[in-house]
Amino acid sequence: MSDSEFDLVVIGGGPAGYAAALYAGSAGLSTAVVEYDKVGGTCLHRGCIPAKELLETAHVHRTVVDSARFGINVAEPTIDFSVSQARKQNVVDQLTAGVEGLLKRRKSRILRGQGRLGSGRTVTVTMADGSIETVVGRHVLLCSGSSPRTLPGFEVDGQIVKTSDEVLSMPGIPRSAAVVGGGAIGCEFASMMADLGSQVVILEGMDQIVPGVDPDIARTLRRAFTKRGIEVRTGVRVTGHTPRADGSGTTVHIEGGEDVEVETVVVSIGRRPRPDTLGLEGTDVQVDDRGFVLVDEHCRTAEPGVYALGDLIDTPALAHVAFAEAIMVVQDLLGENPLPIDYSRVPWAIYCRPEIAFAGMTEQQARDAGHQVVVSKHRYTGNSRAQIIGETDGMVKIIAEAGPDGRAGQVLGVHMMGPWVTEQLGQGYLAVNWEATVDEIAAFIQPHPTLSELFGESVLALTGRALHG
Secondary structure, eight states: OOTTEEEEEEEOOSHHHHHHHHHHHHTTOOEEEEOSSOTTHHHHHHSHHHHHHHHHHHHHHHHHHTGGGGTOOOOOOOOOHHHHHHHHHHHHHHHHHHHHHHHHHTTOEEEOEEEEEOGGGEEEEEETTSOEEEEEEEEEEEOOOEEEOOBTTBOOOSSSEEOHHHHTTOSSOOSEEEEEOOSHHHHHHHHHHHHTTOEEEEEESSSSSSTTSOHHHHHHHHHHHHHTTOEEEESOOEEEEEEOTTSSOEEEEETTSOOEEESEEEEOSOEEEOGGGSBOTTSOOOBOTTSOBOOOTTOBOSSTTEEEOGGGSSSOOOHHHHHHHHHHHHHHHTTOOOOOOOGGGOOEEEOSSSEEEEEEOOHHHHHHTTOOEEEEEEEGGGOHHHHHHTOOOOEEEEEEEEOTTSOEEEEEEEEEEETTGGGTHHHHHHHHHTTOBHHHHHTSOOOSSOSTHHHHHHHHHHTTOOSOO
């Protein structure tokens, strides 16, 4: 191959793109990554990593605030948010350097510019200095990612109205905030700001916050939020806002409801794919009316040798799903016949307080699919480790298929809400994906005292016998 020809050309250096390049490089393929901004994409620079860094700042703050109940008395803590932002940026910078270092060691070439796909798997790159470079791939991966969705009547100015991009770089914590959208991202922002002292209201158009989460978990989260002073309004429609003349805040208008006076508005209604930057002239790549690139179960587009993955396609917009898609795609182009990803069983993690994590079917989804089910629910209030750390809000809910005799069999879904459940989901995820039965899981010993033993207690109860439940 010439210097402009590669086994794999990736347009977009986010989790899908850089993971594909790294995995392909480890298989001995020559790769090029085209990225107009920074390697790492939304996840690393304006999403997962900075959001969790600020959530950890909130965790440290509330630990200090609540320390008196452990007998540790400290003065009223103050927040220097510039230090928090600097620490966040340092973490991001270290991880960015790490990814670029890995790409370099795998001999992947990074082209810093905007890539557009044409016929014959030719990618034209407009470099940062305005020059043009053309590369050709035996295979091309489209991974141009997504941008925050916005709302009519809420023009983003970065001061009063913000999206996730602006929230993650704001210089200080607002005294009050309305979060429009009570999904995963909205709940994380609401939780973070509330723990840092903001008065927060969540405005969600659906009938429950975190739509798609098992309703028992969503109701438990709402109660926990209310107990912390976070107001939650569901089934509401925002129609616009009227900024104050002095620029100190705004009034959010609710259709048929009471207006909300806040200092800032966070629009958190999801993200939209970005196929518009990719060119695609002279190709058979197809885009639907929502902006998603159409692919088959192995992420292949209609253009031979061209794949699309990550936020660009209509699959769960999760970095770890993008990693999995990247691995599957590289295995496919190598002819290794990988199994398609079962998106109904991927792990989900939401990092608000309390955290939420789940895999597999909700109770209603299992019933709608025709399963007879048995359900086990256990709360952290009875868990010794949760009492020790002072975080007892939450529950573990397990959905299992009922056999002809009514006894619980295969685990269909595991749903958790509570302290550090994002770190506890592993055994539940494996149970769902290995199609394990409750009898098989119950035979394993859970360490005591741990938060994770509540999963074991919930499974044990499904066998018809229990210890503490």
